[in-house]
Amino acid sequence: MIICAGDSEQFDFATPIGIGMVNAAVNLTKLCLLNPPEFLLFVGTAGSYGNKNIFDIIESRTAANIENSFFTHNSYTPIDNVISTADDVSRETIVNSSNYITTDSDVAKHYLNNNIQLENMEFFAVLKAAEELKIPAGGVFIVTNYCDKEAHKVFIQNRLEAMGRLTDYMKGRITL
Numbered sequence: 001m002i003i004c005a006g007d008s009e010q011f012d013f014a015t016p017i018g019i020g021m022v023n024a025a026v027n028l029t030k031l032c033l034l035n036p037p038e039f040l041l042f043v044g045t046a047g048s049y050g051n052k053n054i055f056d057i058i059e060s061r062t063a064a065n066i067e068n069s070f071f072t073h074n075s076y077t078p079i080d081n082v083i084s085t086a087d088d089v090s091r092e093t094i095v096n097s098s099n100y101i102t103t104d105s106d107v108a109k110h111y112l113n114n115n116i117q118l119e120n121m122e123f124f125a126v127l128k129a130a131e132e133l134k135i136p137a138g139g140v141f142i143v144t145n146y147c148d149k150e151a152h153k154v155f156i157q158n159r160l161e162a163m164g165r166l167t168d169y170m171k172g173r174i175t176l
Contacts, residue, residue: 001037061086097124
């Protein structure tokens with residue numbers, strides 16, 4: 001089953017599950033309980049913390065849920081905040097998920113220092129729901145912007161081209 005966030009990131013070959021971690025988790029769980037898939041593939045856009053370039057396409061099976069305040073020692077969490085469905089996590093591109101978009105390039109460096117390359121709002125919730133439902137899962141992302149003060153503006157500028165490129169990439173990978 002191919003899924004996406006929806007709204008401004010909708011693909012004709014993917015089922016939308018909602019924007020943000022809560023919507024994604026709730027809607028994906030409902031969807032999977034009604035029609036259990038053999039595999040979940042999330043497709044969408046991502047922001048780069050700096051090492052990945054605009055329009056790079058990255059596949060991943062590992063996500064984190066780390067808030068910016070963690071790096072300034074203003075928060076902690078009692079939950080396991082990294083999840084992976086990969087056989088070899090050391091070779092994975094880690095995608096961080098939060099309901100907030102990072103707009104501070106100095107904070108973005110903290111993610112890079114922890115081997116976290118991308119930011120997507122839904123992926124951690126997708127992998128967590130998949131884990132709970134015992135469904136293998138992964139994601140395919142296209143970089144639309146860097147996580148800096150221009151993040152939203154650049155995302156808007158690049159979104160349509162990125163979605164077209166991601167659609168072409170997916171058509172080359174699977175029969176749509």
